[in-house]
Amino acid sequence: MLYLNGKLFDGRDALPPGHALLVEEGRVRAIAPAAQFEGHAGPRFDLRGDTLLPGLIDCHVHLTMSGDGKAVTGQGSGHAALTLQALENAQASLRGGVTALRDCGGVDHVEFAVRDACNSGRFLGPHIKVSGKVICMTGGTKWKIARVADGPDEVVKAVREQIYMGCDCIKLMATGAVLHPGTDIEDAQYTEEELTAGVNEARRFRKPTAAHAIGTQGILNAARAGVTSIEHGMFMTDETVRLMLERGIFLVPTLAAIEHVLLNPDAVSPVSLAKAQRVAQRHRESVGMYYRAGGRIAMGADTGTLCNPHGENAQELRYMVACGMSPRDALAGATSVAADLLRLPDRGTLKEGQIADLLIVSGDPLSDIERVADRRNHRLVIKDGRVVGGPESELPA
Ligand SMILES: [Zn+2]
Structure with missing residues (x-):
């Protein structure tokens, strides 16, 4: 053609x-x-x-989460139903222009079967990379579906388990979360020592690492540990920007996760709404800071979170541009830069x-x-x- x-x-x-x-x-x-x-x-x-x-590449998706106004954990249905839902979500993303994506935290590795089904061509879907279970501390962000691990030795073991299951990258939870009840947004969770242990173990097996990091201290811990990408990065400072630039760390902003809560105040809980309102402007400013400093920013919509449906991933580009990115650089973030982060050279x-x-x-x-x-x-x-x-x-x- x-x-x-x-x-x-x-x-x-x-x-x-x-x-x-x-x-x-x-x-x-x-x-x-x-x-x-x-x-x-x-x-x-x-x-x-x-x-x-080029087809869009979404670096931060949750295939096992519904994207409606209710659950954020992806729990609740049995594994068989969840697997089919994850496949449907992957196919919805593809129809929305996303030809490759990375799942940034699933449920009991059911999304690995979806990856294999799509990447082998057995089922229609985008090209998929998976991180497996998120790794978090006791009581940390997403602990209900995470591999909970405390201390460097246990973090190393948790990383090895994801690698054994066949993950493509490792997701570490460095801070609390906006949409996760019971954690404080800005608290650092893993210590720099724990994150460093996880990153080094992942690196031995050539796996990139993504750190969920909202608050400043967590971003610093993750950057010092040498993660490949900071996810969310809401409370950036001059120090986090400098350190991330020095280390060539990607930022994956996931603005849609917050913007779509603000756009659907009646569909979400008052607690989620209040947290989103508190961080939204600071988040936008942080993305603008890293952009103006020349940092590498890759698109990730956090699809699957509250009111953030699969297939609407491309809306993230609107929010990136609203932070001051040029349309050209936002599009590069959804194509060439994202391919660099996900190690998809072709x-x-x-x-x-x-x-x-x-x-x-x-x-x-x-x-x-x-x-x-x-x-x-x-x-x-x-x-x-x-x-x-x-x-x-x-x-x-
Ligand atoms: Zn996420």
């Missing part, structure tokens, strides 16, 4: 006008000025001036040989982020070269 007559965003920037992209056997075969494809005998797709970009960019995971949207998202953030502006979602979603796909929505 030859895609032509439109704009191309290659994951980092817009290509000069007049380029076309050729997909063959699920891969990008060539990108070049359209004139070079003159003799092309195969099918053509007319972009009609619209924009072709995704997230448009170049020869890449897997043809693509999104076509109406208009120009570099001047109006809503062209991507609002999925009603999507035209087609393409996974491995195959049309899998979008209003023009003639597939069930």
